[in-house]
Amino acid sequence: MTPDDMRRDVRTENLWKIYQQASEEVQAVRDVTLTIQPGEFTALAGPSGSGKTTLLNLIGGLTRPTRGQVRVADHELSKLPNHVLARLRLNQIGFVFQAYNLLPVLTARENAEFPMLLQGVSAEERTRRVDELFARTGMEGLEDRRPGKLSGGQQQRVAVVRAVASKPALVLADEPTANLDSASSDALLDLMDELNRDLGVTFVFATHDERVMERSRRLIRMVDGRIDSDVIRVG
Amino acid sequence: MMIARRKAFQIRVIAVLALRNLRRQVRRTLLTATAIILGAGMLVFSNAIGDGTHEQWIDDGVRTGSGHATIEHPAFRMSRKLEDRLAADVRAVAEAALATPDLADRVTGVSAQLTISGMASSAAGARPAHILAVDPQAEVDFTNLDDQVIEGRYLQSDDRLAAFVGVGLVETLDLRLGSRLVLTAQDTNKEIVGQLVRVVGVFRNGAPPVDNTVVHIPLAIAGEWLGSGDDVSKIAVMVEDSTEVSSLVRRLRQALADPVDAGRVTVLGWREAMPALASLVAVDQFGSYVIFAILFVIIGFGIVNTVLMSVLHRHREFGVLQALGLTPRQTGAVVLLEGLLLTTVSTLVGVGLGTWLTWYFLGDGFDMAVIAGDSLANNMEMGSVVIDPIIIPMFSVARTLQTIGWIMLIGILASIYPALRATRIDIAESMKFDQ
Numbered sequence: 311m312t313p314d315d316m317r318r319d320v321r322t323e324n325l326w327k328i329y330q331q332a333s334e335e336v337q338a339v340r341d342v343t344l345t346i347q348p349g350e351f352t353a354l355a356g357p358s359g360s361g362k363t364t365l366l367n368l369i370g371g372l373t374r375p376t377r378g379q380v381r382v383a384d385h386e387l388s389k390l391p392n393h394v395l396a397r398l399r400l401n402q403i404g405f406v407f408q409a410y411n412l413l414p415v416l417t418a419r420e421n422a423e424f425p426m427l428l429q430g431v432s433a434e435e436r437t438r439r440v441d442e443l444f445a446r447t448g449m450e451g452l453e454d455r456r457p458g459k460l461s462g463g464q465q466q467r468v469a470v471v472r473a474v475a476s477k478p479a480l481v482l483a484d485e486p487t488a489n490l491d492s493a494s495s496d497a498l499l500d501l502m503d504e505l506n507r508d509l510g511v512t513f514v515f516a517t518h519d520e521r522v523m524e525r526s527r528r529l530i531r532m533v534d535g536r537i538d539s540d541v542i543r544v545g
Numbered sequence: 546m547m548i549a550r551r552k553a554f555q556i557r558v559i560a561v562l563a564l565r566n567l568r569r570q571v572r573r574t575l576l577t578a579t580a581i582i583l584g585a586g587m588l589v590f591s592n593a594i595g596d597g598t599h600e601q602w603i604d605d606g607v608r609t610g611s612g613h614a615t616i617e618h619p620a621f622r623m624s625r626k627l628e629d630r631l632a633a634d635v636r637a638v639a640e641a642a643l644a645t646p647d648l649a650d651r652v653t654g655v656s657a658q659l660t661i662s663g664m665a666s667s668a669a670g671a672r673p674a675h676i677l678a679v680d681p682q683a684e685v686d687f688t689n690l691d692d693q694v695i696e697g698r699y700l701q702s703d704d705r706l707a708a709f710v711g712v713g714l715v716e717t718l719d720l721r722l723g724s725r726l727v728l729t730a731q732d733t734n735k736e737i738v739g740q741l742v743r744v745v746g747v748f749r750n751g752a753p754p755v756d757n758t759v760v761h762i763p764l765a766i767a768g769e770w771l772g773s774g775d776d777v778s779k780i781a782v783m784v785e786d787s788t789e790v791s792s793l794v795r796r797l798r799q800a801l802a803d804p805v806d807a808g809r810v811t812v813l814g815w816r817e818a819m820p821a822l823a824s825l826v827a828v829d830q831f832g833s834y835v836i837f838a839i840l841f842v843i844i845g846f847g848i849v850n851t852v853l854m855s856v857l858h859r860h861r862e863f864g865v866l867q868a869l870g871l872t873p874r875q876t877g878a879v880v881l882l883e884g885l886l887l888t889t890v891s892t893l894v895g896v897g898l899g900t901w902l903t904w905y906f907l908g909d910g911f912d913m914a915v916i917a918g919d920s921l922a923n924n925m926e927m928g929s930v931v932i933d934p935i936i937i938p939m940f941s942v943a944r945t946l947q948t949i950g951w952i953m954l955i956g957i958l959a960s961i962y963p964a965l966r967a968t969r970i971d972i973a974e975s976m977k978f979d980q
Contacts, residue, residue: 364973367972367973367976370868372864372868372972372973372976373971373972373973392872392873393872393873393874396867396870396871396872396873397870397872399868399869399870400869400870401870405868405869407865407976411861411862411865411868411976413562413862413865413866414569414862415562415565415566415568415569416561416565420561424558424869425869425870427554427555427557427558428551428554428555428558428869428870428871429551429870430547430548430550430551430552430554430555432550472869
């Protein structure tokens with residue numbers, strides 16, 4: 311991956327995802343064509359079942375499209391074998407999940423360092439980045455705690471640190487505030503906003519949360535797997 | 546440099562995840578580890594006891610019968626007749642071969658014996674007798690009957706008209722120490738001839754066919770009595786343990802190539818000389834292998850259960866690992882390593898336990914009476930061979946390494962399926978699982 315790759319946009323072209331559920335065919339994503347520019351702070355909104363999470367999973371290479379294309383950093387994801395896709399996710403994409411999904415056997419610091427370890431980042435550099443991000447997120451002093459000993463908000467902050475510490479071009483966040491109280495949600499959104507502005511990391515959220523929609527600078531609404539509206543707001 | 550570091554870090558990540566996941570489900574890990582430890586320990590100990598038992602059977606058998614190897618006339622095994630005996634010159638060649646340094650270093654006992662089928666009679670009556678004419682001095686190192694004396698003593702070098710008689714025969718013929726006994730048999734001219742001897746000792750072997758028929762007399766007197774001179778029916782040879790038999794037989798056949806080729810002598814190992822005992826050992830070994838196979842299957846299922854359950858419970862986690870950049874193969878490696886770590890550590894502990902148990906019983910032996918009960922243990926008899934209930938375990942490094950190898954192989958095989966499952970998960974689907 312070259313530095314230029316890091317700056318490339320995310321594009322989907324005529325993207326379809328059809329699931330077979332029992333004998334029924336579910337069209338989760340229908341003919342979505344979309345471009346997300348580097349540095350965007352974009353929210354995918356819509357009711358449950360509108361296809362937000364599936365679209366996010368398609369962009370993140372976590373699932374493969376039935377038809378159409380997804381291009382991230384100029385790589386057509388559906389053509390990549392699993393191990394190359396894993397490498398691309400490692401180097402280009404950070405994930406923040408609704409249920410945090412920290413690894414329970416690792417401490418907060420080890421969770422945050424996990425993608426960097428896989429990338430081969432030196433111990434000093436890992437410590438420097440995590441210390442800095444933990445300081446920014448108010449997680450100082452909690453580095454050695456396991457996820458089970460952290461609150462939901464703290465776990466989500468560790469998940470955000472994990473997602474951005476490896477310096478991805480794109481962070482995909484699926485309902486990141488869904489399990490948080492409003493104070494924790496605001497703090498987390500402030501953090502992601504800051505990281506977006508300071509580091510130029512592209513953020514794409516799937517959300518029902520009005521606060522996330524309000525803070526986004528581009529709001530894409532989805533209904534029944536299709537893009538219903540796509541509004542760029544000046545912020 | 547960067548690639549090497551990345552690889553090293555990735556290996557470290559895989560190892561840390563595997564180790565911590567084993568610690569995470571301590572109870573499940575300990576349960577499986579205990580099963581493997583006990584299984585491995587039992588395998589090592591029961592292998593040692595099994596090998597020790599077989600060695601004991603073989604030892605008891607060869608001491609009662611033909612030795613680990615026997616040198617005899619080719620027709621003697623079938624005919625059991627006096628005429629099918631080793632001539633004195635062939636005996637001399639065989640004994641000279643056994644005295645060469647190459648063979649003498651391996652051999653622990655040699656007994657030249659004349660086997661005679663005849664009758665033993667006293668004033669009380671007559672009974673069939675299996676008369677064994679022996680060199681008393683050589684026979685003491687060979688037979689275990691001298692340890693089973695209940696009255697009197699075993700034969701001595703300077704004995705002439707002496708007989709060492711089984712307790713059954715003594716009772717039937719109403720004999721006591723010093724009693725006169727007439728032995729009758731065909732001589733080399735096929736004439737029926739008698740020999741008067743006196744009872745110098747009585748033994749109780751435990752095997753009725755032995756106690757009721759066997760009479761030991763000095764070889765010298767038998768030669769005079771039957772006109773066989775220094776001829777013998779066979780020369781029985783003992784070595785340290787049964788593993789040396791095939792090489793002993795091969796060397797003896799080489800040393801006696803000329804009389805062997807001339808059809809005047811044959812060399813047999815104990816398996817050929819005592820096929821019933823060989824079959825018994827083989828059947829018992831097969832039984833042990835069946836039990837070992839069952840143990841291996843139990844261990845295998847234990848590992849599969851632990852590792853597979855752990856994989857099924859961590860479906861979502863494997864999805865997260867792969868979302869974060871672990872490749873499917875690396876995810877499988879985490880699972881495989883968990884199984885291997887569990888198997889390796891448990892196997893080594895189990896083998897240590899089994900070795901300690903073996904070592905513990907090495908001195909005084911393992912008393913089978915504990916399992917079989919006193920009455921049964923005191924009468925353990927197979928064929929005409931009485932088996933000592935005290936079994937000395939036989940530790941073998943090769944056997945132990947084999948056991949480790951088998952359990953490790955099972956550990957690897959049992960971990961492959963769960964590892965494959967971990968590699969094949971659908972990341973997006975796995976994320977839908979509730980935490």
